[in-house]
Amino acid sequence: MSLLRIDSSVLGPYSSSRALADTVVATWAAEHPGAAIVTRDLAADPILPTSWIAAVSGNQTPADQRTPEQAAGLALAAELYDELRSAETIVVATGLYNWGVNQLLKAYIDQVIIGGGLDAGAFLAGKDVALVVTRGGYYGEDGPKAGWDHGVDYLVRIFAEVWGATVTVVERDFTLVGVNPALDGFKEQGEALKAAAEAKADEVGKVLATSYAERLSA
Numbered sequence: 001m002s003l004l005r006i007d008s009s010v011l012g013p014y015s016s017s018r019a020l021a022d023t024v025v026a027t028w029a030a031e032h033p034g035a036a037i038v039t040r041d042l043a044a045d046p047i048l049p050t051s052w053i054a055a056v057s058g059n060q061t062p063a064d065q066r067t068p069e070q071a072a073g074l075a076l077a078a079e080l081y082d083e084l085r086s087a088e089t090i091v092v093a094t095g096l097y098n099w100g101v102n103q104l105l106k107a108y109i110d111q112v113i114i115g116g117g118l119d120a121g122a123f124l125a126g127k128d129v130a131l132v133v134t135r136g137g138y139y140g141e142d143g144p145k146a147g148w149d150h151g152v153d154y155l156v157r158i159f160a161e162v163w164g165a166t167v168t169v170v171e172r173d174f175t176l177v178g179v180n181p182a183l184d185g186f187k188e189q190g191e192a193l194k195a196a197a198e199a200k201a202d203e204v205g206k207v208l209a210t211s212y213a214e215r216l217s218a
Contacts, residue, residue, distance in 0.1 A: 002036045002089065003028060003036070003037045004037075004039075005021060005025055005037065006042065006091070007041045007093050007094075008043060008095075008104045008108070009094065009102075010095075015093075017133065020134065023198060024201045024205040027204075027209065028089065028091075031209035031210075038083070042105060042107075043104060047076070047108050047111050051072070052107060052110050052111055053073070054067070055070070055073030055077045055111060057070055059114060073114075074115075076111060077114040080111050084112055085116070087127070088215060089208050091130045092105070092129060092131050092132065094131075094151070095134050095135070095136075096134070096136070096139075100150045102151070122162075124159065124165035125164035128208050129160075129165040130167075130168050130205075131155055131159065132170045133151070134175045134197075135173050135174075136176035136179075136180070137173065137176065156169065170200050172194060172196075174193050174194075178190065
């Protein structure tokens with residue numbers, strides 16, 4: 001597969017992370033018309049915690065003694081790992097929920113780790129990941145919630161340091177400006193941050209498209 005897109009926002013068509021991911025993918029696809037794009041929507045089809053529990057216990061059980069639930073959990077883990085490993089370019093879109101990693105995305109990552117095994121290593125080495133992250137409030141270093149985002153560092157560590165991908169982060173703060181009346185005083189800043197994020201998403205789509213083309217011709 002050429003590009004794998006992973007969405008995890010629970011807001012559906014109202015999701016700002018999905019909107020930015022749309023830009024990244026559309027820009028990439030414009031350079032590679034007809035290339036295979038697969039979308040995994042973790043909100044529409046979530047990875048259940050019970051499936052991960054079954055996979056963990058199944059991994060510790062002889063194959064001929066596994067329950068149907070354990071076998072299904074391990075099969076899903078293997079499917080997710082193989083799908084991610086086969087992708088040349090990955091776009092991951094998520095929001096910041098309660099200052100941490102979206103639990104839908106975390107459940108996905110846990111299953112991929114089971115599917116690949118702890119010795120899978122840097123199986124995404126040489127590949128690109130665009131990590132698209134949106135946050136309702138403002139988390140800049142000059143704001144009162146600087147350092148409250150406990151999700152991005154984890155995601156970069158998993159995709160880059162553990163799995164070996166080249167990760168580029170596209171971020172947008174203040175997505176609740178215009179939604180939450182308490183943030184009406186930040187309308188100008190919110191609009192500026194939105195415009196900057198959209199421009200970055202377009203830029204990243206072009207960079208990923210060029211990188212993919214270079215790998216194809218290598």
